[in-house]
Amino acid sequence: MKITMYGAEICSDCVKAKKSLSALDNIELDYKNIIGDTATLKEFLAYRDNDSIFKEVKQSGRIGIPFFILENGEKTLDIGRFIDMPDVEDDAENTAPSCSIDKKGQC
Numbered sequence: 001m002k003i004t005m006y007g008a009e010i011c012s013d014c015v016k017a018k019k020s021l022s023a024l025d026n027i028e029l030d031y032k033n034i035i036g037d038t039a040t041l042k043e044f045l046a047y048r049d050n051d052s053i054f055k056e057v058k059q060s061g062r063i064g065i066p067f068f069i070l071e072n073g074e075k076t077l078d079i080g081r082f083i084d085m086p087d088v089e090d091d092a093e094n095t096a097p098s099c100s101i102d103k104k105g106q107c
Contacts, residue, residue: 001071002028002029005032006067008034009033009035017066018031023088053075057077
């Protein structure tokens with residue numbers, strides 16, 4: 001299954017999701033780092049600004065990453081609804097404590 005994932009290396013949830021998905025042999029992961037370049041950020045913001053799944057995210061002041069698009073075009077903020085995610089060792093020390101404005105750890 002091919003999955004496109006929008007995330008950032010400074011988001012601990014994104015780092016963990018990317019590591020978990022990369023560990024699965026049946027997943028072809030297309031990872032898009034939203035802080036890597038302006039074009040990717042704009043691509044992500046087009047989804048965030050126009051897709052209804054981001055309504056609650058925006059209302060609560062979160063970013064909305066990690067964000068996933070499945071190969072059938074379905075979009076989700078919770079990949080665990082579609083795939084059994086393996087437990088992976090957490091590299092939290094290599095990421096920011098949170099990527100939310102309130103620093104409560106929800107992106």
